[in-house]
Amino acid sequence: MKSAVTSKFKELYGEKYGLYFSGGRINLIGEHTDYNGGYVFPGAIDKGIMAAVNPNGTDRVRLYSIDYAQSCEFGLEEADKPEFQWARYVFGVCRETIKRGGKAGGFDAVFAGDVPLGAGLSSSAALESCFAFAINEIFANGIDKVELARIGQSTEHNYCGVKCGIMDQFASCMGKTGCLIRLDCKTMEYKYFPFNPKGYKLVLVDTKVKHELASSAYNKRRESCENAAAAIRRNHPEVEFLSDAKRVWLEEVRSEIPQEDFLRAEYVIGEVQRVLDVCDALERDDYETVGEMMYQTHFGMSRLYEVSCPELDFLNRLARVMGVSGSRVMGGGFGGCTINLVKDELYDDFVKAAVEQYKDKFGHEPLIYDVQISNGSSRIE
Secondary structure (H helix, E strand, O other), X not given: OHHXXXXXXXXXXXXXXXXXXXXXXXXXXXOOOHHHOOEEOEEEEEEXXXXXXXXXXXXXXXXXXXXXXXXXXXXXXHHHOOOOHHHXXXXXXXXXXXXXXXXXXXXXXXXXXXXXXXXXXXXHHHXXXXXXXXXXXXXXXXXXXXXXXXXXXXXXXXXXXXXXOOHHHXXXXXXXXXXXXXXXXXXXXXXXXXXXXXXXXXXXXXXXXXXXXXXHHHHXXXXXXXXXXXXXXXXXXXXXXXXXXXXXXHHHOHHHOOHHHHHHHHHHHHHHHHHHHHHHHHHOOOHHHHHHHHHHHXXXXXXXXXXXXXXXXXHHHHHHHOOOOEEEEEOOOOOOEEEEEEEHHHHHHHHHHHHHHHHHHHOOOOEEEEOOEOOOOEEEO
């Protein structure tokens, strides 16, 4: 990827550039809790977006995407929003930087990624974080990494149509090798937890079913959670976000809200507690409890939040049958990957069974990714 990016940049724009990288992310536990003000537990991974970037002394941005084999040029005013969706992520980062008082002048850039699109590894956050970090450095804005994550989040909200939480961008910017991050999405307080499970591997199984988070389904679930929180708040004014609510408080308003809203909220309240339970288990090196919490999360995402699909449920059931310690849908849902905590001695058999049985059931093989927990946004020397 480095060779492809640098070679293309030299061909199009010249010899001078800085090279930047931001990883995608996994999330061990804590799904759909971020925009509900709860805890998440992600880490950056060693697959992501790499970009060669250099200021060009104009007020125009010139981009080339290797993955899409497309060029795009745009200005930096609001009216200059590009047509290509992929370019809007970069345009949005420029605009959000400017809104915060930072400088974003014209630049040339070539980028590529090895984080699979639509797999639930947050390729969009990696793209936003990579360019937020690069723009911050080349124009000497001095914006801290937490605010760079907010720039990426605001880009999704204002230019890409997804009301996402902060988790993906935070992990991509703030990741640390060998650590996961417990982030309180309400207060932005965070803590690194060492994650080096001896005797286990983290394995992603990609259904190759692509999800579109900009679809109405994602935003509708957020609305359900906000409705439930508003109903609870009438009895308990201290509830700012759904994560502040107790399960018994949700029960008090069961008859006042649609059943769908109740189920969504039930999942979220349970998931917030599971993040804390997993952190406690990791401090005891109790990876079997971690795995069981993952299975509970999948059940909730499939039956209560209803963001799974037949392919994901199949892989989750297979993992349980094979004796895998933990498995669940990862990311927004509606496709993408399962994340699996697999004992070393079960790894070969699990991967073989997943590939063969999935192909028999759905007509195509899943993709298998072994991932390493890695550093977040950085310049590559």
